[in-house]
Amino acid sequence: MVATIGDVARLAGVSTTTVSRHLAGQRIREAAAVQATIETLDFRANEVARSLKSGVTRSIGLVVPDVSNPFFAAVAKGVESVSRQLELNVFLSNTDESVERERAVLQGLVGRVDGVILVPAREETDNTAELRRANVPIVLLDRRLRGGNDLDSVLVDSPGGAAQAAEHLLSLGHRRIGLISGPLDTTPGRERHDGFMAALGAAGVELDPTLIRIGDFKLESGYQATLRLLGLPSAVTAIFAANNLMSIGALRALHHLGIRVPDELSFIGFDDLELAELLSPPLSVISRPAVEQGVLAMRLLRNRIEGAGSPKAQHIVLETRLLVRGSCRPPQPSSDGAIPATRIPIGNPS
Amino acid sequence: MVATIGDVARLAGVSTTTVSRHLAGQRIREAAAVQATIETLDFRANEVARSLKSGVTRSIGLVVPDVSNPFFAAVAKGVESVSRQLELNVFLSNTDESVERERAVLQGLVGRVDGVILVPAREETDNTAELRRANVPIVLLDRRLRGGNDLDSVLVDSPGGAAQAAEHLLSLGHRRIGLISGPLDTTPGRERHDGFMAALGAAGVELDPTLIRIGDFKLESGYQATLRLLGLPSAVTAIFAANNLMSIGALRALHHLGIRVPDELSFIGFDDLELAELLSPPLSVISRPAVEQGVLAMRLLRNRIEGAGSPKAQHIVLETRLLVRGSCRPPQPSSDGAIPATRIPIGNPS
DNA sequence: ACGATTACTGGAATCGTTACCAGTACTTCC
DNA sequence: GGAAGTACTGGTAACGATTCCAGTAATCGT
Incomplete structure (x- = not known):
């Protein structure tokens, strides 16, 4: 045929x-x-025969938690645009934040790709052993790996970004702030948590542990965390959510509770959203160059694949940007008390 | 090693x-x-050697216009979730709505995949010849191909969905409606246009051609179309946008123009958005099961790959749903006149 | 005019796996 | 006890490309 x-x-x-x-x-x-x-x-x-003989597959793997997260979709777009120019095909896999899936996915990639761009599920769980044994170059994207300092990486300045958020809220006069953090065993989770706390600490503000809710970067956890924060006896005057999906969950909770932003509560999230500007109020966020993270990761990977990379690992850290729109303002005197428990609904988002 | x-x-x-x-x-x-x-x-x-011997690659291709479009991201997630269970790897490619890219991408897939899920850029341009010659099964997703009725497909009832939108606006009393259509040489573009016009026609409403703006499904075209529609001497009282990205563009334009929805203008879009409910007003949309479209396409493809499919092509059409939220209301007497030209700004979105 | 250089050529081995085809040993059955 | 069946075994030839290694013919230089 x-x-x-x-x-x-x-x-x-x-x-x-x-x-x-x-x-x-x-x-x-x-x-x-x-x-x-x-x-x-x-x-x-026949590309397969070629690959067998030459040991080169002209493919790479892109392993992310979830492509339907707009941030990773943007990353995928960046990766794909560069790889098309290089005539490389991209295998896309979702791990759903699970280390088991990640392991299965990475094993399935051995021998089929010339390199991998990986967003690891957990800092402590290094599933790259098999890839490394097979000499497959790896670039870490957005998250680091405990023992992976020898791998190239493209991160953003999460501590700095979280500090920008904290300082913005502090400068408006907020002292009692709810933090919806990501998992502390992921790089952005830990760094945004620590960066936020450090900035508060530098201003002499100590956060009550009940004001810190650890989510899992998914929408539902942002929703639940917000309900908890607002059910506390002494209310928060502002909330910071550590990623886009948890921000959306938090906003849904606020919407269902009927809490007006920023009149009753100030809100700021990490990661911009396509519609952030069109919300009312327009959402203030810490933004960062998502597509560019993908582009840079792919460029680093290309260098490794071609053996042109410098012997020691490259670590790129991109800057975040505070976009002040309209979801934060000084705390109102009237919002010092707790939200009445009667306003907290039963059920879940959507 | x-x-x-x-x-x-x-x-x-x-x-x-x-x-x-x-x-x-x-x-x-x-x-x-x-x-x-x-x-x-x-x-x-070694999977490559296996593939060479067996002729089976355990990979499929997913070719979409743009993964960063939330609809296609959802589709990708659906496809990926099924293909993981089947232990198939997914090659992801973006065509950016270009037939040339599509051709290049599809050629690059020959011999590397056992099947392809394709969202064709244009109905008239069939780039599948090489794949077909290589006996690679193809499933069309969301869009048909002129000569491709022999291929399985998973579509949504676009004419019906557009009609739902039209009927909703008609029932509220709108007669002068702006249509931001997709390209007429794509299935959803044409079908949503025709379905919308047919429903209006059935109600005895003929749309002035100047009220129909043909966009390209991308954000910027929705923005520009909206500016044009609102610059007309006799203003529209409602706008329907045929996909998510053009809806966002349109909303940005309305926002920049300072036009209040639904007080001054009603708006409804095709495709739901994650934040649609949180906009003010909450956005009324025609929604459809995006993840499921991906899931079903992957199932059809699996059947073809395993040779278990029925000899003749399967065409699945999923139903849309009208979600009435808050962006449409009866036209206000005061909004009969044109928007003053002075309110139209210069520049572009973002 | 003769060896050296240049510009090609094709046979055969190889990449890592699977599958066909005999072959061997052991059991079973009448 | 011999034929037939069962349960394995390994050698070898593919799959479709690339590459090493000779080999041949033409051109060049002296």
Whole structure:
């Protein structure tokens, strides 16, 4: 059905070697005839056979927690745009924040890819052993790995970003602030938590432990955390959520509770949202260059694959930006008391 | 560096054939010893070699216009969740709505995948010839192909959805409605346009051609279309946008113009948005099961790959749902006149 | 005119796996 | 006890490309 190099050779009256050389761009005597038969047969070299012989797959793996998270979708777009130029195919896999899935996914990639861009599920769980044994270059994206300082990485300045959020709230006069943190065993979870706390500490503000809710970066946990924060006897005047999905969950909870932002409560999230500007109030956020993170990761990976990378690992850290829109203002005197328990609904978001 | 089946055979004192049989689950005499050496060597069969021999790649291609569009991100998630269960790897590619990119992408997939899920850029441009020649099963997602009725497809009832939108606006009393359509040479573009117009026609409403703006499904075109619609001498009282990105663009334009929805203008869009409920007003939309579209497409593809599909093509059409939230209301007498030109700003969104 | 250089050529081995095809040992049955 | 069946075994040839290694013909330099 599909022509092989042997078919071309036979029809053109040369050896497969000659056809192969023609394909590789070397000059051969019968170039015209060979090219003609290639075209009549509509021959394309079998990539699988090529890969087996050469050990190069012209594919890479992109392993993220969840493509339907707009941040990772943007990353995927960045990765894909560079890899298309390099004529590399991209295997996309979701781990759903699970280390078991991550392990299965990475194992399934061994031998099928020339490199991997990985957003690890947990800092402590290093599932890269098999890839490393197979000499597959890895670039870490957005999250680090405990023992992975020898791997290239593209992060953002999470401590700095979280500090920007804290300072913004502090400067408005907030002292009693709810923190919806990500898991502390992920890089951004830990760093945003620590960065936020450090900035508060530097201003002499100590956060009551009940004001810190540890979520899992998913929407539902932002929703639940917000309900908890607002059910406390002494209310918070502001909330910071450590990623986009938890921000959406938090906003849903506030919406269901009927709490007006920023009149009753100030809110700021990490990661911009496509519609952030169109919400009312427009959402203030810590933004960061998501597509660029993907682009840079792919460039680092390319260098490693081509063996052109410097021997020691490269660590790129991109800056965040505080976008002040309209969801934060000084705490109102009237909002010092707790939200009445009667306003807390039963059920879940959506 | 990485062990081969030969290494295992040598160490276990058997032939490669025997090891291969063990891998395939047949019973062999030295099963225990072979298994032991496999584990000490940490051997995993080379997938590329397997593919070459068997002609099966255990991979599929997913070709969409743009993963960063939340709809396609949801589709990708659905596809990926099924394919993980089937232990298939997914190649993800973006075409950016370009037929040239699509052609390049599809060619690059020949020989590397067992099947393809494709969202074609244009109905008229069939780039599947090479895949078909190579007997690669194809499932069309969300869009059809002119000559592709022999291919399985998973669509939504776009005419019906657009009609729901039209009827909703009509029932509220709107007669002068702006339509931001997608490209007419894509299935959803054409079908939503036609469905919308048909429903209006059935109610005796003829739309002035100047009220129909043909966009390209991208954000910027929704923004520009909205500016044009609102610059008309006789203003529209409602706008329908045919997809999510153009809706966002339109909302940005309305926001920049300072036009209050639904007081001055009603708005309804095709495709739900994660934050639609949190906008003010909450956005009324035509929603549809995006993840499920991906799931069903992957199931159809699986059947084809396993040769279990019925000989003739399967066409699945999912229903849309009108979600009435708060962005539509009867036209206000005061909004009959055109928006003063002075309120139209210069520049672009973002 | 003769060895050296250049410009090609094709045969055969190889990548790592699977599958066909005999072959061997042991059991079973009449 | 011999034929037939069962339960394995391993050698070898593929899959479709690339590459090493000779080999041949033409051109070059002196």
